[in-house]
Amino acid sequence: MRIWDVDPELLCDRHLLGEHNEAHALWSIIINGLRGFSRHPETARWRGKLMALYLRHETDAREMERRGFRHRSPLEKSLATGKSVQDELKDPIDEQERLLSERDPDCAERIRRSKERRR
Ligand SMILES: [Zn+2]
Ligand SMILES: [Zn+2]
Numbered sequence: 001m002r003i004w005d006v007d008p009e010l011l012c013d014r015h016l017l018g019e020h021n022e023a024h025a026l027w028s029i030i031i032n033g034l035r036g037f038s039r040h041p042e043t044a045r046w047r048g049k050l051m052a053l054y055l056r057h058e059t060d061a062r063e064m065e066r067r068g069f070r071h072r073s074p075l076e077k078s079l080a081t082g083k084s085v086q087d088e089l090k091d092p093i094d095e096q097e098r099l100l101s102e103r104d105p106d107c108a109e110r111i112r113r114s115k116e117r118r119r
Helices: 013-032 041-046 050-066 093-103 105-118
Strands: none
Touching: 013 041, 013 050, 013 105, 041 050, 093 105
16 A cells, blocks of 8 residues: 655556555545554555645546546545645655656656656
8 A cells, every 4th residue: 555756647557546546545544543554654654644645636636537537536625634745755756766667667668758858
């Protein structure tokens, strides 16, 4: 279970859709106080930052729509409390880009192209 901190544009479809599902899962775990997952490090990282999670989900959803996927699962904004910025990164952004590139050729291609644009 992991929400990446890189720009969702850099995620391949599979990672983008997976992350979107995880955002929903984390949201309900934190809102409903579900045990079991409550001690997972990724849950701990987002607790108290539901506004940040809300915004990440919105960014994922916009990116999905841009790629032609339907999105019909809005989060309830009135529940988006707490910090609006995720300031606790498991790995620095460049390390996350490296990990994704290493694990997945589709993400690697997106990351490589965006680095070319940034140059
Ligand atoms: Zn959604
Ligand atoms: Zn990927």
